[in-house]
Amino acid sequence: MAARATANPVPEESDEAPRSVRVVLLALMIAMLLAMLDNMIIGTAMPTIVGELGGLEHLSWVVTAYTLATAASTPLWGKVGDMFGRKGVFLASIVIFLIGSALSGMAQDMGQLIGFRTIQGLGAGGLMVGVMAIIGDLIPPRERGKYQGMMAGVMALAMIGGPLVGGTITDHWGWRWSFYINLPLGAVALAMVSTVLHLPKKQRATGTRIDFLGAALLTVGITAIVLVTTWGGTEYAWGSATIVGLGVGGAAALAAFLYVETRASDPIMPLHIFRSRNFTVMSLIGFITGFVMFGAVLYLPIFQQSVQGASATNSGLLLLPMLLAMMLVSLLVGRFTTSTGKYKIFPIVGGALMTVGLFLLSQMDTGTSRLTSGIYMAVLGAGMGFLMQITMLVAQNSVEMKDMGVASSSTTLFRTLGSSFGVAIMGALFTSRVQDEMAANGGSGLTAQTAQLDAASLAKLPEALREAYQHAVAAGTHSAFLVAAAVSVLGFALAFLVKEVALRGAGPAPAPKTAGDDHAKVAETV
Template identity: 35%
Template sequence: MSTTSDSPVAPQAPAAATKGALMAVYGMLLAMFVAVLAPTVVTVALPRIVTELGGSQSSYTWIVTAELLAMTATVPLWGKLADLYSKKRLLQISLGLFVLGSIVAGLAGSVWVLIVSRVAQGIGAGGLTAMVPVVMAVIVPFRERGKYMGLFGAVFTVGTIIGPPLGGILAETPGLGWRLCFFFGVPFALLSMVVLQRTFHLPTTRRAVHVDYLGAALIVIGACALLVWCSLAGDVFAWGSVWTPVLVAGGVIALALAVWVEARSPEPVIPLALFRNRAVALTTLASLLVGIVMFGGTVFVPPYLQLSQGRSPAQTGLLSLPMALGIVLASTVAGRLISRTGRWKAILAGGGVLAAAGTIMLAMVGEDTGLLWFEIAITLLGLGVGCLLQNLVLVAQSSVDMRQLGVATSALSFFRSLGGSIGVTVLGAVFAHRVQSIIGDRAPSGNSVGSGGDALPDLSTLPDAARQAVEQAYAIATGGIFLLTVPFAVAMLVAVALLKQRPLASPFGAPPGPPNKGAGRPDGPEPTLAQGPDVPQAG
């Protein structure tokens, strides 16, 4: 074991946060604001972006999926690297990748350049997602941590709420238009880099860590192969072509090898033994399903509002607010109720019911559905998801030993993001085929819209009959895609119902279970995500 440092002092939990540490926290607040705002500010503008770049419905979903997959795959690796290298340097690299990806995305002249830039954004966002909790656990003392986590919650709330309307406004700005959605966060990210460079002086304590690159690579290869097949089969290549057995067999083999490698790795990316815990297994399954339901709802709402209801990006942003507000409101209220009463199962079950009800209402959307019905449906979906998101993590954390907090938390985040990737890609492929099939049946013969192309149409350039066919197609396809989501929402409700009500963590954060000596007491050494189990730290 060796120690390198950004400063000569060994890492110890401070009795009180220093001025420099507080400034570093503010720098991380800026970084998290950028990471939260990036997907919400872009989603509303995606239909216009894909239309102007001449992209297809498949490329629309891959613009979202590329970032999700990159973030999902790299979060565990960033966490492992935090044990080996300078946390300050890793944060700066994360922000640098995010800035680079944002600039390239804003300058993109084609859909494929945009997708590649989104991968860079996703890797950077993965670093921020993994590193910020690690650094917070090291530089902020336990008794002050709640206050600063409240600030991070406020940043998440602001980024979630203002993202959709801001994205709609930016997309309609004369001149740069939608490109401002990518450029907007760059100044905040650069300011965060400057603040962290000047104020963040944290030593690097290394320990012997085996980074399971092979397991992580196999997981990514397997997932990507299957997602690529779902997205491109029947469009870029025929279902019965040689690509189907190659991608399907390759994906299944890669995932099987990943399980084999992870079971034998001393420090796996996803410890399989963790899932012997009933609560962790069920909350992980529920998180996977929440990802499918949540990201499916988020991604398919803007195309419906813009291409079926004829709304502008700015109007779409405002009409999407009920879902964002529902998530934030339910998350806040549910968290306070659980803290006050200690009873969480009824809240999780209620969230599952609300999410399922919202999904069922969305499945009933058709060409004659009123906007009020749609708004009530996405509000219910937002309220349900808000009750589940963070509280599933809370239940999982309270069901494991203190030494497993990090891996349990990262596992839920991993599977939620993986569920989002699956939902966006698979449902997106089905959505694209359904839209083109309906347009082909309903558009006037000889019209380019009905010729079977996969490009997103520009309603303003279409004659009335063709425009009506497009609007009807997107309305019917939206209802159809949420009909496919209903079984996932019901399965999510069942997984939550199977959880057993049990006491949550103690007031000092030590979950019930085998204690980690000295952990969870205000006068004992604080465990941090940067530390491994029972490994002494330098200094």
């Protein structure tokens, strides 16, 4: 009897297991919503935040500080969860995220906001990794397709509803509520996870310890490189001692990190997973996708509000072509891949569409209509939709089951790093070009006074100054998206290196030929 129960665990719990899993997933999806909503909401609120707090030159750091902290903490959250149990660590990440949200809403200047966003990002690093790791513990890979609808729904809600919610809150309640809105959601997530999530307690293996040295070196390396991309050409000249020193220091820290990981008994990022070509290629494509997506979400609303005259609410709605195309294509690709096991063509098509969409967006100017920009955004969104689920799916399929958590954490890290680099590089180009254009057209005083980027403030300016600023923003947008298109070409080229390896669990499971036939039929109906 015991052997039979082990061989057929699902029927023993009948319908109860799926119901309990769905309840746990609901709690996890709320927590996932917290992390995904944040940058989507803040993107549409940024022009108003800059208008009140000032600091246009630090605009990109509001997002960069968050994504940088998320990236640096992601591997550590995953390792601590493996060692001490996921539930307690996951709850701790939610609490830290909520503390950072409350403090961000109370910020009185741009420096405080950036610091508090760092705290918020530290918590966010544990949210996404915790959700993926817990789902991996609860649901076998073959069964995860049954629950993809819930995750896709959350992604749709965050990406489509986030800009709309952010714009509405900014217009009617003030930008501070863009952060305070996390508090009630977080309280619900804490209550539900505490009460419905039950995982076996982990016993810490004797002699294992956290790879603090590796984590510290990775953090130093990432921070130095992002500072180079953020400050280079704006705060400091590219050839200055500060930029060169940061570049050399960052490269040295990352080299030391690689060395330490080869010697550590329990490395925070085992390097053997990169021996798989598919894993390495998908990690790099994930980096590029993050680079493009978060840069677009931040700088498209600025163009729409400053050049096209949209309100914060309308700029959120105007992102719908990109977000709807991304979600629709992503869902169709996921369903097709699950049913057929085929996926190689999708990164190629996605890379091509993403590059074309970015190039089209780089051609926008002060005369571009909202319909035209909407079509361009839909092309970009379709390209990202082909890549979103495939990168994680193929990366996870490229490693052994024992490395599933590490693979998920590493892929998430690369995508987060991509978003950090994208916002930093596009931000540096955008700000530098706007300042140069304003200086060339006699409007340098506006930039020096940290221009009010929202449409209402621009309407109060003299017509000549307003037009000069709109042309400057259009020029900055052109530079930012043209560089993103060049980066996207690399992703398109990498897609041709993907090998189509059979997906574990793809297609219908073979019917058992033993005495467990009746049990199998029950399992199939669950």
